[in-house]
Amino acid sequence: MHVPDGFINAPTSAVTGVVAAGAIAVSLRGARREQGGTSRSSAAESGGERTAPLAGLVAAFIFAVQMLNFPVAAGTSGHLLGGALAAILVGPFTGVLCVSVVLLMQGILFADGGLTALGVNVTDMAIVTTVVAYAVFRGLVKVLPRTRRSVTVASFVAALLSVPAAAVAFTFVYWIGGTTDVAIGKVATAMVGVHVLIGVGEAAITALTVGAVIAVRPDLVYGARGLQQRLKLRVNGALVDVPAAEGARTAPVAARTSRRTLWVTGLVTSLVLAGFVSFYASASPDGLEKVAADQGIDRKTEQHASSDSPLADYGVEDVTNARLSGGLAGVIGVGVTAVAGSTVFWVVRRRRAADVSPTAAENV
Template structure:
């Protein structure tokens, strides 16, 4: 659903840029509360994983494909504020390096794909978790529903933005019907990917999933036919084991992202995605403009001057994952360090007195 340059007029694009900038500023402050030494590395990985999976367009109807938006997945794994930043980092990398999503439309894309999807999905997720039976399965079910709803919600948001600032005279009613219809189908794919990913992380480290906080359960052992709590790990050994498992999760997640972007992406559907299909069918794209970075060495997810399509796309995917994980990790580690500094600062002044000499 990356909106290219020329779809939305300049005044509306400017307003959405202001909205996006304000939301990012709020998210930067909120992420400092959400991130800690355990989850900061995961946040950078989540951004890289979303980048990788967005390269995997899946068919949803005749001549139409869809891909992950990622707002629900990021919000549930690392928190809503951090989730907005994760998707925003991905969109920024895609726009600058890969000419995917217009630079003048960056505010539109962040508002639609990062803010709307994250806010809608996380609000629905929290509501569902409160009414469903308490447990890990409920988190997975809530993730599925929240992700499913977030995609047509983004389609509605785009339609509203286009109704306000679209550059062509088209029937908004027909656009809305087409956008919502195809993105409900795309939402099913989004829901499956989100639920599977959240479920996989919960199975390994539920304490790292923001939406599953408080669901950790003591390990049970069967002794003489009865289930009893397993003895706790020694205090000294627990942090070491936790760091080891976090490292293993991070490495496996990064390897998975590299494989998806560098190899599996070659087999993704080549059909236009939902927005591209609706734009072509209803004339929204009549005033579309060439991307400012159309001559980028990585434009269209291929490496310039590499003739082999498989190798070109694979290298571009690997580069994209690498750049995204580095950029995302830098942002989230900086926020984590600032939080640590804020936490230490009041303590350092406790008990300080001033004496007159």
């Protein structure tokens, strides 16, 4: 759903740019809280220290999976947007930053998503998807049993709804500032229809990923904070739950995989997906491209400012072998996104440390 230059007029693009910039500024502050930055609670502090290193990896993983277009209908494909996945794994504010880093790298290096439309894309793909997904997720988690399975189910539903929500948001923006005269009702129907199907794929990817991380390190999943196991006793060789009255205290879920192992596994997985699996992705236009072509809203599409980039269109310039070119571009993209994302969240953590230090000094 990367909006190219020329779909939306300059005034509307400027307004969405201001909205996106404001949301990123708020998210930078919010990310410090999500990573334990402004909380005096030791639990929040500990949770933040555990999840902060994952943020750069989440951005890299989203970049990789977005290269894997999957077919959803005749002549149409879809790909992960990532807002739901990021919000649930590392928090909604940090999630907005993760997806924004991905969109920035894609726009500058790979000519994917217009630079003048960057505000539109951040608003639509980073802000709307994250806010809607996390609101739905939190609502479901509150009414479902506090179990790992419930978190996975809530992740599926939240991701499923976030994609058509983004389609509605794009339609609204196009209604305000579209550059072609097209019946907005037809655009809305087509956009929502195809993106409901794409949402199913988004939901499956999100639920599988969240479920996989929860299985090995539930303490690292922001949306699963607070999940605890009842204390158990061994009775006649079998483990049984401690009765509620005796088990008022609970034990945190034991970590079975180190953070370094999880980080390395996630990075290797991202590199394999972008460098190898992406070659087999669907070549059909994605939902927005298909609707734009069918409805005629792409008539004023402009050439991308980075169209002469050596990595434009996810290929490496002067590498003639298509498989090798695409694979190298994917690997480079994962690496650059991981570094950019990690740098952003390193700065956030440094600011967090600077905020906490005066408080710690006062308590000495």
